[in-house]
Amino acid sequence: MGFIDLDGARIRVEERGSGPAVLFVHGWGASWRFFEPAMLRLASARRCVAIDWKGMGDSDKPDADYRMDVFAVEARRIADRLRLDRFVLVGHSMGGMVSALFATLHPQRLIGLGLVN
Numbered sequence: 001m002g003f004i005d006l007d008g009a010r011i012r013v014e015e016r017g018s019g020p021a022v023l024f025v026h027g028w029g030a031s032w033r034f035f036e037p038a039m040l041r042l043a044s045a046r047r048c049v050a051i052d053w054k055g056m057g058d059s060d061k062p063d064a065d066y067r068m069d070v071f072a073v074e075a076r077r078i079a080d081r082l083r084l085d086r087f088v089l090v091g092h093s094m095g096g097m098v099s100a101l102f103a104t105l106h107p108q109r110l111i112g113l114g115l116v117n
Contacts, residue, residue, distance in 0.1 A: 004081050006074060009060040012052035013082065017043030020111065021084045024050040025075060027093025031057030034092055046088075051078060053095075068094070072101040079109065090114035 003010040014032045016039045024035035032050035039048040052059040054074070055066060064070075075098060079087065088111050091099030096115040103113050 003059075004078065006054065006077060006081075007064075009054045009062045009064070011054060011060075011078065012058040013078075014039070014050045016040065016048045017046050019046045021047040021049060021087035023075075023079060023082075023084055023087050023089050024048065025089070025091045025095035025098060026050070026053065026056070027091075027095050029056060030092070030095075033057070035090070038090075049082060049084065068097050068101055071098040072105060075099075075102050076106055076109070085109070086111050088112040088114065090116065092116040 002013050004013055012032060022042060026032060026034045031052050035050045039050060042048050053071060054064060055061045086109060089099045089102060096117065099113060099115060103110055
């Protein structure tokens with residue numbers, strides 16, 4: 001377990017395994033733990049990274065902008081901070097909306113895209 005700072009807010013980051021990266025982003029009001037079973041299964045072959053969005057889970061809950069386009073920018077900044085150059089992005093519910101937006105803005109960053117409802 002760890003945290004990164006994003007504009008003064010501590011963002012929870014959970015990592016398992018090594019290899020090609022998969023970034024998991026959860027839905028509204030959830031946390032990285034939604035993806036824990038998948039991370040445990042994939043960790044033998046992949047670097048699995050899951051975050052708690054600002055305002056959710058173990059991340060700070062600042063008075064901030066919580067629009068989808070802002071989360072898409074933050075996803076890119078988080079990926080940059082974690083040195084995820086090209087990766088698979090998996091999003092659940094609201095995280096899927098953010099992931100789809102990320103894919104339209106930064107297709108060159110993705111190896112694959114998984115949308116989960």
